[in-house]
Amino acid sequence: AQKITQTQPGMFVQEKEAVTLDCTYDTSDPSYGLFWYKQPSSGEMIFLIYQGSYDQQNATEGRYSLNFQKARKSANLVISASQLGDSAMYFCAMSRMDSSYKLIFGSGTRLLVRP
């Protein structure tokens, strides 16, 4: 069975500093995808970054990078140079990459950026 675990319910970071949001996962599928989504107070779900299980390099998208450690089954999100607008809920997610595409999410981490 698939499982996503986010152990940090809430975090603070000072503006302009970097922050790491933790995510561990469990799956027996050989092929899977890992995602991070942001949900601001407005409620919309914003896709941030994707990592495939066979990707050799860690994914990066602007200030976001995904620290993928396959052996440890972790997929931490690193946000560099935090901005006030980064304050939001962050969800880690995982999908099976076969014909029955199942996408599950973790419980989320609320990030607050301090000025």
Add this chain to the structure above:
Amino acid sequence: DVKVTQSSRYLVKRTGEKVFLECVQDMDHENMFWYRQDPGLGLRLIYFSYDVKMKEKGDIPEGYSVSREKKERFSLILESASTNQTSMYLCASSSRKDTEAFFGQGTRLTVV
């Protein structure tokens, strides 16, 4: 722009009522999902569908059913609404080729 549209933003229903939540996507996506979001629990998968008329249970299917008669529409049905089904419901869709799921705006359902 990809669009996933949920039929209602807010809904108030009485205990025991049959409730239909509708979701429509306009990008010809194969996969569609229904989640409920509760504080501290994140998004929990109720049901998903990877093709027309194909559906699979997610992690919390009890009390819910779904219907996907057309590719663009995925309906969530609460057969007999109960107060513990008060929640935010999110619909999403994705293509098998894409790596991103697109979400609707959510339906906040209150069962009284």
